[in-house]
Amino acid sequence: MIQEVPKAQAFVATEPTISSPFDQVVCTLYEGDYHKGVAVLINTIVNGGFTGLFWVGYRGDLPPWVTQLQKREDGLYQVGKALLGFHAIDDKRHFTHLKPSLMTQLIDKGIAGNLLWYFDPDITVRCPWNFFERWIRFGVCLNQEISMGVMPSDHPIRREWLELTRVAGWGEPARQQERYYNGGFVGLSVQNRAFLETWLRANELASASGVDLTRFQTGSRVNTFHFADQDAMNIAAMYAPTPLTTLGPEGMGWIPGGFTMYHSVGGAKPWRKKFLVSALRGIPPSNADKHFLASAFGPIQPYPPNSLKRMRHFARWASFIGRFYRRG
Numbered sequence: 001m002i003q004e005v006p007k008a009q010a011f012v013a014t015e016p017t018i019s020s021p022f023d024q025v026v027c028t029l030y031e032g033d034y035h036k037g038v039a040v041l042i043n044t045i046v047n048g049g050f051t052g053l054f055w056v057g058y059r060g061d062l063p064p065w066v067t068q069l070q071k072r073e074d075g076l077y078q079v080g081k082a083l084l085g086f087h088a089i090d091d092k093r094h095f096t097h098l099k100p101s102l103m104t105q106l107i108d109k110g111i112a113g114n115l116l117w118y119f120d121p122d123i124t125v126r127c128p129w130n131f132f133e134r135w136i137r138f139g140v141c142l143n144q145e146i147s148m149g150v151m152p153s154d155h156p157i158r159r160e161w162l163e164l165t166r167v168a169g170w171g172e173p174a175r176q177q178e179r180y181y182n183g184g185f186v187g188l189s190v191q192n193r194a195f196l197e198t199w200l201r202a203n204e205l206a207s208a209s210g211v212d213l214t215r216f217q218t219g220s221r222v223n224t225f226h227f228a229d230q231d232a233m234n235i236a237a238m239y240a241p242t243p244l245t246t247l248g249p250e251g252m253g254w255i256p257g258g259f260t261m262y263h264s265v266g267g268a269k270p271w272r273k274k275f276l277v278s279a280l281r282g283i284p285p286s287n288a289d290k291h292f293l294a295s296a297f298g299p300i301q302p303y304p305p306n307s308l309k310r311m312r313h314f315a316r317w318a319s320f321i322g323r324f325y326r327r328g
Helices: 032-047 064-068 099-108 129-138 156-167 194-208 228-239 275-280 287-295 305-322
Strands: 022-031 053-059 077-079 082-088 112-119 123-125 140-144 181-189 244-247 261-263
Touching: 022 032, 022 099, 032 053, 032 064, 032 082, 032 123, 032 287, 053 099, 099 112, 099 181, 099 194, 099 228, 112 129, 123 287, 129 140, 129 181, 129 244, 156 228, 181 194, 181 228, 181 261, 194 228, 261 287, 275 305, 287 305
Parallel strands: 022 053, 022 112, 053 082, 140 244
Antiparallel strands: 077 082, 112 181, 123 261, 140 181
């Protein structure tokens, strides 16, 4: 039986030695209990056929589940046919603002040699990995938001972004945008790194506008920058001289018709949910919850088998309750 490591016992990462670039790199960031999301994200991608490198930036301790994995002499861990490396991050900014810098460093350090993806740790992948390999050929991969996913080119917030960029000397955007994209996922080839550089400049623009980058969000959507990292990424989608290739909100499982990912946005992450309590409040398990639980037993097991069995059992009962009673 797999046992959780006591919280008091911390594992310290040795920075892996990367001797040559990897053709494909998937990266993410976590702290606290988000390591459970990282484990299941990795499971879903490995199960889909990924054989490259996972690179995980973290704050705090290494996940307790690393003891399940074989560690190589170069400091990387074996996960199925893929490899996994950890990088400790000492930065006061909220992790959501570190995505473009993490991806840029992976290129600059010679770790990512060709194709690079970032996934938030509350995402699971639904389809075979070769779809992502095919998708990325067409440019920078983005996914439309569900909340205010339509943001016309003449939207007042977007016009405010344009005012700021023009004052900063950016000139005219490379393209008009009518959609607003979610910052939890991006994929690109190394040759399209200009998107990351533009994203970094947009982060600096937000900071110069008074945004506190130690916080996840600022005020409400009436602010010029609300989800500042996501807003900055959308400014990059306007200005970066790189091709884009995008999905709608179905891409993250928010509306029917998707097949690529589930993204569990909001505070009620699958690993935190009390499924029966939620069902009695009229909120049954989501498809994202069910996929998380189905994928939590794999190359990495973030739960002891009996604990996962109980969670799945409660989720089944919660789904049954949801057939008869749900909010709205």
